[in-house]
Amino acid sequence: MTAPTAFTGTNGVSADVCVIGGGLHGCAAALHLAMRGKRVVVIEPHYPGRFASGVNAGGVRRLGRDPAEIPLAEASLEMWNNIASLVDDDCDFHACGQLKIAESEDDMAKLEARAGLVRDLGYDHERTIGREKLREIVPDVHPRAVGGLWCEGDGAADPMRTTRAFFEKAVATGVAFRLGERVTGLRRLGGQWRVETGKGAVTADAVLNCAGAWGDVIAGMMGDPVPLEAHALTMMVTERVRTFLTPVCGLASRKLSFKQTSAGTLLIGGAHLGYADRDSGVAEPDPLKMAISAATVSDAFPLVRNVRVARSWAGLEGVTPDRIPVIGPSHAADNAFHAFGFSAHGFQLGPVVGRLMAELIVDGKTNLPIAPFGVSRFAGQIRSIA
Ligand SMILES: Cc1cc2nc3c(=O)[nH]c(=O)nc-3n(C[C@H](O)[C@H](O)[C@H](O)COP(=O)(O)OP(=O)(O)OC[C@H]3O[C@@H](n4cnc5c(N)ncnc54)[C@H](O)[C@@H]3O)c2cc1C
CATH class of the missing domain: 3.30.9.10 (D-Amino Acid Oxidase, subunit A, domain 2)
Known part of the structure; x- marks a missing residue:
């Protein structure tokens, strides 16, 4: 894949939702949010799929999942079976x-x-x-x-092709990507989020943490400690x-x-x-x-x-310590959400978690149970890094 060039759409500095991280989960959530009519900006320091989403084994697996993940994995498989209708590519x-x-x-x-x-x-x-x-x-x-x-x-599917397909469909649906920028700070300002990057800031009503292996860093900025x-x-x-x-x-x-x-x-x-x-x-x-x-x-x-x-x-x-992801609203901050820490099996869940995050942010609730993935389960635990 050739690395896509960064661009800033007209809505690149203010948005309804700012998604932090342009892996499969960031791209999928951005796409679903845009499909629900939201103005979305994604901030990604590299290019979509640079980390786990582009280099994984491509396994689309329900087999052996934690019981809490089974309803999500079942719903995601349904989406995989019709993936071309969502992203115009069968993702192999x-x-x-x-x-x-x-x-x-x-x-x-x-x-x-x-x-x-x-x-x-x-x-x-x-x-x-x-x-x-x-x-x-x-x-x-x-x-x-x-x-x-x-x-x-x-x-199984092709991981980079899948991430690329979600990225391209998100762009076609109106999502602005700020590639080559890293989130360095989050601040609440007049009821909105100010998302700082080394190259400027984005103002948004809501922020969504899809920062993968760096998800705890962004969660820390929101006031949610996670031992990732x-x-x-x-x-x-x-x-x-x-x-x-x-x-x-x-x-x-x-x-x-x-x-x-x-x-x-x-x-x-x-x-x-x-x-x-x-x-x-x-x-x-x-x-x-x-x-x-x-x-x-x-x-x-x-x-x-x-x-x-x-x-x-x-x-x-x-x-994460319990090997299931963090999915849901921030415990500490308003209008802040998480979808990270997929613990080696998040590729299969990409399509459905993107949809769930859009439901959570737009409707305030999800159509599948996400309570077991709440960030508050780590309250009081000390952050450790391998
Ligand atoms: C080798 C390997 C094999 C795997 N095999 C499978 C498999 O077979 N099946 C399966 O279901 N799963 C598998 N997985 C897991 C799966 O790849 C991940 O769970 C999934 O891709 C996570 O997606 P993500 O979008 O959360 O993270 P990522 O793809 O890592 O994306 C996170 C993004 O956040 C960005 N970011 C970080 N910090 C910041 C910041 N400060 N500001 C802005 N952006 C930031 C990063 O640059 C990155 O692009 C595997 C993983 C690996 C590594």
Whole structure:
């Protein structure tokens, strides 16, 4: 992707809503707000998708989610299934399914317990499968694998293409982007917010914090302490090989996220941590963790043992102590809102959280439950940074 040039629309200095951060969540919220008739300015120091949203694994996954996230993930999947009607691009979304593989009977018991929990909550999207069905779905899995947890409607999309599509549709809907500017301060002035950047200020009725791994910094400016850690999540991509893998695969007891792209390359992740320096915005893979990741995937799928790794990278992601995001109004300030800290699984939620933030800001309430994600759950906790 070529980096889009910064521009300031006529409404670039005053707005109904100022969105802080131009990742997928900032772009999605800005789009939905503009669709509801709001004048929106997004402030982004780099370009849309520069951090987590542009470099993630592209997994569109309901499988294994925290129960609080399931209603949102279900609604988001519906939006993914019609994503072109929202952003004029299919974002390369394909519902190839997501699978968690049991490598032992103990693993299988764990997956059965999980499927039971999801069923008890009233959902049926996660189903256990036995040896035979597993081999039908992934014929090349190691012979010792005994079964799995299968989530058929899940899938994957292209992360940068998705973020770009939301950005472009937001622009086409009237959103002004101030790229190359960083929010350095927030002040209340005569019932409005004055959002300071190194290059001027934006005045807005409401502010929305979509600053990803820096979300706690912006939350601090609003008076909401959040103990967020910046994690460097590592990914690897291999040379092209013949097509052999359809779904996105993980393992019940070991870290792995494994898929084959339409180009034939293998994308390997699984939340292995590299080195994060969020002050400089740098995330580097840890070679030792990459070796562990390569050994894990070669063990689970022996046919990839001699495939060469072409490239590796790491992306910065904001992770909360309870591994669920902060979504909702500020506890301390009026007309201030948060959507950050997606803790390694916010890509799938992008479409629906954008809609929910627009509902919250325009209607004062949301059509899906967001109470578990409230910022006040961290009141009294000390801020720590990895
Ligand atoms: C390697 C990796 C793999 C992942 N795999 C998956 C997956 O398969 N499935 C899934 O669902 N999720 C996955 N995730 C998580 C997902 O990518 C994130 O949860 C999601 O992209 C977060 O989007 P965001 O818009 O909140 O954050 P970001 O995309 O990080 O955007 C935040 C933006 O805020 C801007 N910003 C920061 N400070 C300021 C400031 N002071 N002023 C203005 N702007 C500011 C930044 O420049 C940045 O562009 C993965 C993440 C990584 C890193």
